[in-house]
Amino acid sequence: MHGICERDLFDFALRSDFESFLKYSVLTLNPGMPFLPNWHIRAIAYQLERIRRGEINRLIINMPPRHLKSITVSVAFPAFVLGHDPRQRIFSISYGSELSLKHARDFRSIVESSWYARAFPQMRLSRSLDDEAATTLKGFRKATSVGGVLTGLGGNMIILDDPQKPVDALSKTRRDGLNQWFTNTLMSRLDNKETGAIIVVTQRVHMDDLSGHLMGGSGHWEVLSLPAIAEVDEQVPIGDDEFHYRRAGTALHPEHESIQMLRVLQNDLGTYDFGAQYQQAPIPEGGAMLKREWIRHYDVAPARKPRTKVIQSWDTAAKDGEQNDYSVCTTILVDGEDYYLLDVLRGRFDFPRLQQVALAHAERFKPTKVLVEDASVGIALAQVLRSKGRFRIEAVKVEHNKQMRFFIQLAKFEAGHVFFPRNAPFMADLLAELLAFPRGKHDDQVDSLSQALACKVSDYTSALMAAMSD
Incomplete structure (x- = not known):
């Protein structure tokens, strides 16, 4: 009797909690491999449950590869939905x-398991083919590929999982072809356009990929964006x-891919690919305002001489505190007409800490001039630095x-x-921001750099030369 009660509780958990259902689906498909729970799985499960309950019917999930997206959305979720209906x-x-x-084979492995049959006794297959599993109540899960034959078929839920290879997204012809196929063909397969559900789950690959196309359209899409490395504090x-x-x-x-491993990937993949596929923040081809071909690098900065300036x-945050924007300091060596970026300091600081950091950074580089935006926190920071009398x-x-x-500039x-x-370790984040501006998530580094490049150095060149001649 005790065992029967435990089994009933287990079956109830599988029916009522998609995260529990997903765990046993993963263990069924990957026996011997551990299931590593994480908050992002709960976030995905919550949005999928909202789809199942009819609260939303358009959902985009953008996330990096190898984080259970396909098993969760394309395999386990259809099994869970058909189990209930x-x-x-x-x-x-x-x-x-x-x-x-x-994905179709994995789906069948789940719905044909003994634990699934106990949890969902009303769900039985009447037909099981390579690409289609049909239920005794005329429901089905049909697998096909983008551009596959859909004539004469209709449904009430469409799941697109990685609808385009990253390499194909680099072709405008193929991007446009997918976007047109979605609008002209796939949308017509919904029995009811107003209540039918569409889920798109994929990594970003281009500004104008399917996710970008849909988010820029007129339809209302719930978007769950899960970058590999958080760029802002968020709930x-x-x-x-x-x-x-x-x-x-x-x-x-972190238990699956540590921050250290992600930084290695960032360096290996480069700014463009990592920004798109892992950060869900694709950069415009060739850059937006700043073109990629304009980027110049140096291996060793020029030695500091009397004629050079630092x-x-x-660019200080509008407000201090960890929940607000970044404060950024860029340090540039000016040698004639050339500008060499030496360092980027970026962080969230309360005001006492900001003072300490700014003073220590100035002591480190001994700048010729320190520019501080004459607004908000910057006003107070300029006053503090000026009161020290050292720089x-x-x-500005x-x-x-x-x-x-x-x-x-x-x-x-x-x-x-x-x-x-x-x-330099800061270059990946800096280039991603520069090349995406003004369409990126951040602009603090851009603003600090613009301010530095706009600095007039000629107004104190004569003073320096006079000091040299004394």
Whole structure:
């Protein structure tokens, strides 16, 4: 009797909690491999449950590869949905038939397991083919590939899992072809356009990939974006009135891929591929305002000489505190018409800490001039630095908007006068921000750099030369 009660509780958990259901699905498909629970799985499960309950019917999930997205969305979720309602008609579509058929085999492994049969006794298959599993109540899960035959078929749920290979997304013709196929063909397969559900789960590969195309359209899409490394502090829904508070700089699933491993991947893949596939923040081809071909690198910065100058440029957060924007200091060596970026300091600081960091950074580089934006926290920081009497401080009045300030400096990049350190640890994040601006998530490094490049050094050149001649 005790054993029967435990089994009943187990079956109830499988029916009522998708995360528990997913765990046993993973163990069924990968016996002997551990299931590593994580908050991002709860976040995905919550949005999928909202789809099942009919609260939303358009969902985009953007996340890096190898984080259980296919098993969760394309395999386990259809099994869970059909377990609750065997009348559901589900299409599961991927970029190629081989991948679609693998997901179909995995689906059948779950619904044909003994634990599934106990948990969902009303769900029985009447037909089990390579690409289709049909239920006794006329429901089905049909697997096909993008562009596959769908004529005469209709359903009430469509799941697109990796609808395009990353390499194919580099072709405008293929991107446009997928986007047109989605709009002109796939949408027509929904029995009811208003209530039918569509789920797109994929890594980002291009600004104009299917996710970008759909988010830029008129339809309302719920978007769950899960970058491999958090770029901002955020709260992610994991249940009704339940949130996971994710801190900037943390890995999506540290037990699966540590922050150290992700940084290695970032260096190996490069700014463009890592930004798209892992950070879900694709950079425009060739750059947006700043073109990729304008980027110049150096291996060793010029030695500091009497005629060179070092500029430090602070872009401070609008408010202090860890929940707000970054404060950034770029340090640039100016040698004639050439600008060499020496360092980027970026962090969230309360004001006492910001003072300490700014003073220590100035002591380190002995700048000719320290620029501080004359606004908000920057006003107070300039006053503190000036009161120390050690450095020349200039409070910079803000003129024009961020885009115009950066646009004015683009001629220096195009002429080949701006140089970046080739292997500095901050370069991956900096280039991602520069090339995406103004369409990226952040602009603090761009603003600090614009301010530094705009600095007039001629106003104190004569003073320096006079000091040298004394």
